[in-house]
Amino acid sequence: MTAPSAKAGRPAHEIHPAERPGSLVPAGAEPIVRATAIEKFFGTNYVLRGCSMTVYPKETITILGRSGSGKSTFLRCLNFLEEPSAGVVDIDNVVVDASPLRRRDRAAAERVRQLRLRASMVFQEFNLFPHRSVIGNLIEAPVHVKHVPVKEATDIAEGYLEKVGLIDKRDEYPNRLSGGQRQRVAIARALTMEPKVLLFDEPTSALDPSLVGEVLKVMESLAHEGRTMIVVTHEMQFAKEAADRVYYMDEGIFLEIGPPEQVIDQPREERTRLFLARFLGAAHGAPGVGGPAAPLPEEEAVAQFKADAGTLHPHG
């Protein structure tokens, strides 16, 4: 089925996300994230070949694609942890053009920082501060970046710990927590900065399969309460259930963009179909559905296996 819309016939990208059934996007809302023509070279390796993305408030976007396709690089370009070789990022009207950034001046650095204040990232490896307790991790940036008084920051932080179900771990140190708990703390830490958009960089890929569910549950609840999120993931089930739109990345371009029921269930591109066949085949416990997958190189196969193991877990 194509996206059921009153204005069927228009290409999907022209339909305002607010018009989609079940969308949380306010009618007529302006985009909160606009990434335009992002390019990235690593040396001579042309990783991102002009990627653009538009995200509306309260949307959840998932970026799918095989390992090495550039999806994490794109996400990291959004907050300039990776400096794009070219392109413009606009988050909540903070605009950073990558091209003149090569002149490293103070003003450019400050604009990048402003961008990051609006886009907190959750990492695959959690990256909690090991020398701070859980609550210390959460209030570190509000207190020392936004200069929120400690008392107030602590109240806010406790609220988010409650939300991720870890208020009883308030005074623990990260090394005493399980991977799933660490990632939930990391999500709470990102939330305490009250960013306009949350960036998730394969948040469940480093987790033991049995711990994936608790993290996805938190992410799903965030999606449902209308947080703007951009999620790079291999979790097909999450993409299907929580995403408003899916961006499928293939060799440095967004090959296919649309609501999950289109991109995942009825992909137009052959390459998307091949990619999905592997995942959905595994997820449904019926190998071979959608045709045999092409043989994978060793490391990709391992990554695939990890991701597949994650999708098999009954979560949510």
Next chain:
Amino acid sequence: MGFGYGSSLAARAANQQLGDEILRVEQQRSRSWRVRFIAMWLAIVAGLVAFVALTVRVDADFINGWAPFILAGVPVTLFISAVSIALAIVLATLGALGRLSRNPFVNGAASFYVSFFRGTPLILQILFLFLALPQAGIVLDPLPTAVLALGMNYGAYMTEIFRAGIQAVPHGQVEAAHSLGMDGRTAFIRVVLPQAFRIVIPAIGNDFIAMLKDSALAYTVGVQELLWRAQAAGRPTFQSMQTLLVAALVYWIMTILFSVLQNKLEGRMSIGDRARSIQ
């Protein structure tokens, strides 16, 4: 012997018995090893005592009389060591920042500092400050001379340690700090430095213990620390054997005490907040 692996109850019991036997023999062996180890220490100490007793007229009154004078050097030695190590930590932090700087001038200056102070003898550096600088019109007192030379020398060595400590903090930590809106300076001070310090604390402890002994070089410029006093007490009456042994004993006890203290500190640091994230 053919016990099979847990094939029958009888075999299992036999295995159990054999295991107990091995354990007992091993325990006995390690106990007797320790007894001999301690015996060796005692033998050497007894030999030394006998040597001193046989070769030197041990004059208890002499030692008792001079002991307070020699021991008064302990606070001086501790003071020199503490101030020098503090100076070294400051210099090493700056040096490490310099060595990690992308600025060629800053990095070059730091690199020169490390190279020069590691490439020349510590005693030469002390004498240079004390004897050579006056030619340029700069006259330093003995104590500042010693502290400055020790601090700069140790700072050069510790620069490399601090640099390694800073580099040992995973890059993901900086990325996390940046993604939370911290600028470079805040990320360094709030996130990288505290973790780097934790990493280098054992090295600082080692250096402090080494400093306790190297501070004896201050004797060359006449600082009245432990060694100077031992020398001064023993030399006039040719009884340096007694006074130097007393000084050696005091140095030795100090290093043992601080080693114990350091182990305790390290033990405490490793609980709770120091573990790295497990992959």
